[in-house]
Amino acid sequence: MITYPFTYRRPASLAEAEAALKASPDAKLIAGGQTLIATMKQRLASPSILIDIARLGELRFIRREGDALIIGAGARHSDVATSQDVMKAVPALAELAETIGDPAVRHMGTLGGSLANNDPAADYPAAVLGLAATVTTTKRAIAADDFFQGMFQTALEEDEIVKEVAFPVPEKAAYAKFKNPASRYALAGVFVAKTGSGVRVAVTGAGPGVFRIPEMEAALAKSFSPDAVANIAVDADSLNSDIHASAEYRAHLVTVMAGRAVKAALERA
Amino acid sequence: MPTVNLTVNGKAVAADVEERTLLVYLLREHLQLTGTHIGCDTSQCGACVVHVDGHAVKSCSVFAVQLEGSSVVTIEGLAVDGKLHPVQEAFRDNHGLQCGFCTPGMIMTAVDMIRRKPQLDRETIRHELEGNICRCTGYHNIVSAIEDASKRMAGGAA
Numbered sequence: 001m002i003t004y005p006f007t008y009r010r011p012a013s014l015a016e017a018e019a020a021l022k023a024s025p026d027a028k029l030i031a032g033g034q035t036l037i038a039t040m041k042q043r044l045a046s047p048s049i050l051i052d053i054a055r056l057g058e059l060r061f062i063r064r065e066g067d068a069l070i071i072g073a074g075a076r077h078s079d080v081a082t083s084q085d086v087m088k089a090v091p092a093l094a095e096l097a098e099t100i101g102d103p104a105v106r107h108m109g110t111l112g113g114s115l116a117n118n119d120p121a122a123d124y125p126a127a128v129l130g131l132a133a134t135v136t137t138t139k140r141a142i143a144a145d146d147f148f149q150g151m152f153q154t155a156l157e158e159d160e161i162v163k164e165v166a167f168p169v170p171e172k173a174a175y176a177k178f179k180n181p182a183s184r185y186a187l188a189g190v191f192v193a194k195t196g197s198g199v200r201v202a203v204t205g206a207g208p209g210v211f212r213i214p215e216m217e218a219a220l221a222k223s224f225s226p227d228a229v230a231n232i233a234v235d236a237d238s239l240n241s242d243i244h245a246s247a248e249y250r251a252h253l254v255t256v257m258a259g260r261a262v263k264a265a266l267e268r269a
Numbered sequence: 270m271p272t273v274n275l276t277v278n279g280k281a282v283a284a285d286v287e288e289r290t291l292l293v294y295l296l297r298e299h300l301q302l303t304g305t306h307i308g309c310d311t312s313q314c315g316a317c318v319v320h321v322d323g324h325a326v327k328s329c330s331v332f333a334v335q336l337e338g339s340s341v342v343t344i345e346g347l348a349v350d351g352k353l354h355p356v357q358e359a360f361r362d363n364h365g366l367q368c369g370f371c372t373p374g375m376i377m378t379a380v381d382m383i384r385r386k387p388q389l390d391r392e393t394i395r396h397e398l399e400g401n402i403c404r405c406t407g408y409h410n411i412v413s414a415i416e417d418a419s420k421r422m423a424g425g426a427a
Contacts, residue, residue, distance in 0.1 A: 001311075008335075030335070033330065037291075037330050038312055078324075102315070103385075104378070105327065107324040
């Protein structure tokens with residue numbers, strides 16, 4: 001399959017990339033390209049200019065800063081899955097990255113690309129929302145609660161580029177994902193995190209976009225155990241229904257995955 | 270039309286290609302390296318897996334221009350002086366293929382897998398193969414071949 005023609009640019013710095021993006025309203029950024037290229041091949045996207053930021057070293061890093069883990073937008077999923085810093089600070093995040101796509105996809109796909117795309121079944125949004133991470137862009141810092149705005153929608157402006165994400169290091173966290181057995185996308189994925197400021201539960205794959213479950217968060221704040229969420233159901237009316245799973249099935253999975261995530265978080269040493 | 274400079278199987282290559290040329294088309298149609306296959310063309314099947322700067326990637330899902338200056342290794346580049354790579358040997362010895370269509374991608378994935386995870390058990394191999402589809406073998410002999418290859422390479426047979 002062949003995409004529509006486009007012009008290709010590879011700026012030498014983030015500042016140049018930002019200027020190029022501002023100058024061309026029809027341009028798109030490309031990093032790993034593992035979603036964009038497939039979309040372009042299906043001719044569902046046809047940007048006239050591609051601005052390649054995959055090789056900007058200033059975006060590809062992982063470092064621990066006090067109580068936070070800072071990951072550059074250009075970090076590959078394989079970087080995150082194998083980073084000693086991530087495994088020590090937020091092992092749930094390394095495990096989540098290891099479940100994205102397949103090994104070849106993980107060598108290319110990036111954290112920033114996943115967040116900017118905000119696929120309703122993407123894994124990273126669950127971690128970003130579940131950990132109350134902060135997304136820093138070329139313009140500002142955006143709290144996770146404000147960043148995700150429903151299916152493929154984010155707070156990002158047209159000429160705004162994700163630079164890095166700061167993940168608070170939790171006391172306990174885990175991600176439980178029920179994969180579609182063919183695509184490995186999440187039919188329901190639940191990220192549970194316990195931090196000094198409380199408990200958060202974020203769900204991907206089940207609804208039109210990543211969302212939190214306040215009732216589970218309150219129950220887990222009182223008692224951080226799988227039993228605390230076992231009888232809390234989400235309303236199927238707001239969930240996705242497709243050939244892979246009905247909304248009712250997804251609702252059931254959310255409760256089961258939440259329990260498994262809590263159990264996994266507790267079992268971690 | 271931009272010129273893309275790559276090293277492919279150890280040789281310098283300069284190819285004039287359209288920006289929209291995917292790596293797999295550069296390999297197959299410009300360089301006649303047809304060992305890399307196009308199966309699904311949608312990043313599911315892994316028949317097109319090659320190594321870019323030492324890492325397995327799906328060549329149907331990257332534009333050649335993105336890889337300016339990179340080093341690419343395809344299935345044609347694995348054997349050295351007519352001697353098969355240990356993973357190729359193990360696929361032959363374990364009957365790790367039937368029709369052979371998926372085999373180049375399976376082998377390139379296996380080489381990358383063994384590099385990243387020298388200690389491989391069968392469950393891990395199956396998990397690591399989730400981006401490679403075989404419609405003939407049921408995977409059993411492919412898993413055996415990769416397990417065998419990882420042992421041979423750990424034993425210094427490589």
